Amino acid sequence: MSSVVHPPQPAPVGLSERPEHSAESPLSIHAMTVAYHRKPVLWDVDYDAPANRLVAIVGPNGAGKSTLIKACMGLVPRASGQVEFWGESYRKARSRVGYVPQRESVDWDFPVSALDVVCMGRYRRIGWCRPVSRKHKDAALACMDRVGMAGYANRQISQLSGGQQQRVFLARALAQEADLYFMDEPFAGVDAATEHAIVEVLRALKNSGKTVIVVHHDLQTVPEYFDDVILLNMRVVASGSVREVFTKDNLHKTYGGRLTLLSEAAEAIARASAGEV
Amino acid sequence: MQRVGTQDAHSGGGQGGLGGASLADVTDDLPSIGQVVETMAFRAGFNTNMVIAGTTLLGLAAGVIGVFALLRKRSLMTDALSHATLPGIALAFLAAGWLGFEGRTLPVLLLGATVTGVIGVLCIQAILRFSRLHEDAAIGIVLSVFFGAGIVGLSYIQANAAAGSAGLNKFIYGQAATMQPPDVMLMGAIALAGIVATLLFLKEFALVCFNDAFAKVDGWPVGIIDLVMMGLVVIVTVAGLQAVGLILVVAMLIIPAVAARFWTERLWLLVVIAGVIGGSSGYLGSVVSALLPRKPAGAVIVLSSGAIFIISLVAAPARGVIASTVRRLRLRFRIAGDHLLERAHELASPALDRSEVDRLSDVRGWSRPFRSLLLASLRKRRLIERGVRGAVTVSQAGLDRGARVARNHALWEQYLVAYADIAPSHVDWSVDQVEHVLSDQLVRDLERQLAARGITIPGERPERQAAPA
Numbered sequence: 001m002s003s004v005v006h007p008p009q010p011a012p013v014g015l016s017e018r019p020e021h022s023a024e025s026p027l028s029i030h031a032m033t034v035a036y037h038r039k040p041v042l043w044d045v046d047y048d049a050p051a052n053r054l055v056a057i058v059g060p061n062g063a064g065k066s067t068l069i070k071a072c073m074g075l076v077p078r079a080s081g082q083v084e085f086w087g088e089s090y091r092k093a094r095s096r097v098g099y100v101p102q103r104e105s106v107d108w109d110f111p112v113s114a115l116d117v118v119c120m121g122r123y124r125r126i127g128w129c130r131p132v133s134r135k136h137k138d139a140a141l142a143c144m145d146r147v148g149m150a151g152y153a154n155r156q157i158s159q160l161s162g163g164q165q166q167r168v169f170l171a172r173a174l175a176q177e178a179d180l181y182f183m184d185e186p187f188a189g190v191d192a193a194t195e196h197a198i199v200e201v202l203r204a205l206k207n208s209g210k211t212v213i214v215v216h217h218d219l220q221t222v223p224e225y226f227d228d229v230i231l232l233n234m235r236v237v238a239s240g241s242v243r244e245v246f247t248k249d250n251l252h253k254t255y256g257g258r259l260t261l262l263s264e265a266a267e268a269i270a271r272a273s274a275g276e277v
Numbered sequence: 278m279q280r281v282g283t284q285d286a287h288s289g290g291g292q293g294g295l296g297g298a299s300l301a302d303v304t305d306d307l308p309s310i311g312q313v314v315e316t317m318a319f320r321a322g323f324n325t326n327m328v329i330a331g332t333t334l335l336g337l338a339a340g341v342i343g344v345f346a347l348l349r350k351r352s353l354m355t356d357a358l359s360h361a362t363l364p365g366i367a368l369a370f371l372a373a374g375w376l377g378f379e380g381r382t383l384p385v386l387l388l389g390a391t392v393t394g395v396i397g398v399l400c401i402q403a404i405l406r407f408s409r410l411h412e413d414a415a416i417g418i419v420l421s422v423f424f425g426a427g428i429v430g431l432s433y434i435q436a437n438a439a440a441g442s443a444g445l446n447k448f449i450y451g452q453a454a455t456m457q458p459p460d461v462m463l464m465g466a467i468a469l470a471g472i473v474a475t476l477l478f479l480k481e482f483a484l485v486c487f488n489d490a491f492a493k494v495d496g497w498p499v500g501i502i503d504l505v506m507m508g509l510v511v512i513v514t515v516a517g518l519q520a521v522g523l524i525l526v527v528a529m530l531i532i533p534a535v536a537a538r539f540w541t542e543r544l545w546l547l548v549v550i551a552g553v554i555g556g557s558s559g560y561l562g563s564v565v566s567a568l569l570p571r572k573p574a575g576a577v578i579v580l581s582s583g584a585i586f587i588i589s590l591v592a593a594p595a596r597g598v599i600a601s602t603v604r605r606l607r608l609r610f611r612i613a614g615d616h617l618l619e620r621a622h623e624l625a626s627p628a629l630d631r632s633e634v635d636r637l638s639d640v641r642g643w644s645r646p647f648r649s650l651l652l653a654s655l656r657k658r659r660l661i662e663r664g665v666r667g668a669v670t671v672s673q674a675g676l677d678r679g680a681r682v683a684r685n686h687a688l689w690e691q692y693l694v695a696y697a698d699i700a701p702s703h704v705d706w707s708v709d710q711v712e713h714v715l716s717d718q719l720v721r722d723l724e725r726q727l728a729a730r731g732i733t734i735p736g737e738r739p740e741r742q743a744a745p746a
Contacts, residue, residue: 094494129480
C-alpha cells in the first residue's frame with residue numbers, strides 16, 4: 001500500500017499495537033466501522049493516506065464514499081475504529097484540515113454574497129465575535145481569484161451557476177489554508193470551465209505539498225486527475241497508486257456485475273495505460 | 278416586585294373565558310385624535326411610555342433574533358416553544374402557592390415558563406432522535422400536548438379560585454397596557470441583552486445557519502452556538518409572553534424576518550430591516566393597546582407586521598410578486614415577439630398578412646388578448662409598423678432583430694450538435710427558448726468555439742446590431 005517511511009520516534013501512547021500507523025501520514029484510518037440505524041455502511045476500513053498526493057475515493061452509489069470522509073471528520077458517528085491525522089486526534093489536528101462539502105448540502109438562497117461565503121474559511125483565524133477585517137477579506141479575494149471567481153465576489157450566491165457555487169466552496173476551503181483537504185463530489189454536475197478550474201487547484205495544492213482526498217464519481221477521469229485511488233464498496237476493495245490499483249479486476253470487485261460501468265472502466269484503464277507509458 | 282394578581286383591574290375580570298380581554302368585549306371608547314398623538318409621541322404618562330418603549334424594544338429584539346430562527350429553519354419549533362411555556366406558568370404559580378412564599382411574581386412565573394419551554398424543545402429533539410417521526414409531526418405533538426397541559430393547569434387554578442389567578446390569562450393573549458414598570462424594565466433588559474448577543478455572534482450564527490457541517494469541521498462548537506441561538510429565542514419568547522401572549526409571540530419572531538427577506542440579499546441588512554419591522558410593529562401594537570386597553574396588543578402587533586409582510590410580498594423590488602410577474606411577462610413578450618420577427622426574416626418579407634399571423638398564433642398558442650398586447654408592445658418598440666386588419670409590417674429594426682434571432686438559433690443548434698457530448702446538462706434546454714436569452718458575450722463565445730471546429734454561421738456579427746430592447 002503506502003510506502004511511507006516510519007519515523008524513528010515511538011508511536012503515541014495507545015498506538016503501540018498498530019505499528020503500521022505513521023505520524024507522517026496525514027490520515028490514518030484503523031478498523032473503522034460506521035452504521036446508520038444499526039445497518040453498517042462502512043465495514044472495517046483501514047487506510048493510510050500518503051502525504052502530498054491527490055487521492056480519489058471511487059465506488060458505486062451507496063458504497064459509503066461520502067460517509068467515509070464524514071466519519072473521518074466526526075460529522076457522522078463511528079461505531080468503532082480510530083482515525084488519526086499526522087498521528088494526532090482530530091481535535092488536535094483540526095486546524096490543518098479543510099473541507100469542501102457537497103454543493104447540495106446547503107440552501108443557496110441564503111442572504112450572503114460569494115465573498116461572504118469564502119470569508120467563512122477565514123473565521124477560524126479571525127476568532128470569536130470579531131468582524132472580518134480588510135486583511136482577511138483580501139485573503140478571501142485572493143482565494144476567489146485562484147478559482148477564477150474574483151469577478152463574482154459581490155454576487156448573491158443564489159445567482160451563481162452550479163459550477164460557480166462549487167468554485168466558491170473550493171475557494172472557501174483554500175481560505176482555510178489547510179494541509180489536508182476533504183472534498184465531497186466537487187466535480188458533480190459542473191461545467192467544463194469549473195472542472196478545469198478545480199483540476200488546476202488540485203494540482204497547485206499538490207505542488208505546495210498538500211494532500212487532497214476527493215470523493216469522485218467519474219471513473220474516466222481518475223487516471224488523469226489523481227495519483228492514488230481508494231476503491232470502496234462498504235469496505236476498501238483496494239487502495240494505492242492509480243497505476244497499481246486501478247485495474248479491471250479491482251473495478252470488477254468494486255462495482256460487481258454492472259456491465260455499463262465496467263465497459264466505461266475498461267475504457268478508462270486503456271486510456272490510463274496509454275497515457276502513462 | 279408587583280404581584281400579578283393586583284393588576285386585574287384592567288383585565289375586565291376575565292374569569293371563565295380564556296382571554297383576560299375577551300375578544301367579544303368591544304365597549305372601549307374610541308380615543309380622540311389628541312390622545313392618539315399624545316400616546317404616539319410618548320406624552321401619555323410614565324407608565325404608558327414605559328410600556329411603549331419596552332414593547333418596541335422587544336419587537337426589535339424579536340425581529341433581530343427571528344432572522345436566525347428563520348435561517349436555521351426553526352420557525353415552527355419556536356411556535357412549539359412558546360406554547361410549551363404555559364404549563365410552566367401554571368406550575369410555577371401553584372408551586373409558589375404550595376411553598377407558601379410570596380412568589381407569584383413575574384420573574385417566578387417566567388422562570389417556570391422558560392423551564393417547560395425548554396423541556397418542550399428537548400422533547401421535540403428526543404422524538405426526532407429516538408423515533409422515525411419527522412419534525413412537523415414531533416412539533417405538532419409537543420405543541421398541543423404542552424398547551425393542553427397548560428390549559429388543564431390554568432382551569433385547575435381558576436376552579437380553586439386561588440388569589441390572583443385571573444391575571445394568568447394575560448399570558449395567553451397578552452396585554453401590554455397593564456404591565457407595570459418593573460415588568461417592563463425586565464422585558465426591556467432581556468430584549469436589549471438579546472440584541473447585543475445577536476450582534477456579537479452575528480458571524481458565528483451565520484456560519485452555523487448556512488453550513489453547520491463546515492462549521493463543525495472548521496472547529497466551531499456547533500452545538501453550543503445552536504444552544505445560544507435557541508436560548509435567545511427562548512428568552513425573547515418568555516420576555517414577550519406578558520405583552521404579546523404565547524399564541525402570537527412566534528409571529529413577532531418570524532414575520533419581521535420573512536418580510537425583511539424580500540428586501541435584501543445581505544445578512545446585516547436583513548437583520549437591520551427585520552429589527553425595524555419588528556420594532557415598529559411593537560410600537561404600533563403597544564400604542565393601540567394603550568389607547569384601547571382591552572384590545573390585546575399581541576394581535577395588533579402581529580397584524581401590523583403581517584401588513585408589512587403582505588406589502589413586501591407584493592411590492593418588493595427584486596423578490597416581490599409584482600416584480601417577478603413583470604419580469605416573466607416581459608420575457609414572454611420578448612420571446613413571442615422574437616418568434617414573429619424571426620418568421621418575417623424566414624419569409625424574407627416585412628409584410629405578414631393576417632392568415633400568417635393567425636397561423637403563428639395557432640402554432641405558438643397565443644390567445645387573442647395576448648396577441649394584441651404583443652403587437653402593441655412590438656409597435657411601441659418600433660419593431661413593427663401598424664398593419665391593416667390584423668396584418669403586420671415589420672420595420673427594418675424588426676427584420677434585423679429577426680435575423681439575429683435566427684442566427685443565434687442556428688449557432689445554438691450547431692453548438693449542441695458539436696459539443697453536446699461535453700455539455701450534457703445543456704442538451705435539454707430547448708433551442709427555441711435559449712436563443713432569446715443569449716448574451717452578446719455568449720454569442721461571441723459560441724462563435725469562437727464553433728470556429729475552432731471549423732463551423733461558421735453566416736450572418737452579421739452581433740456587435741453591429743442594435744442592442745436588444
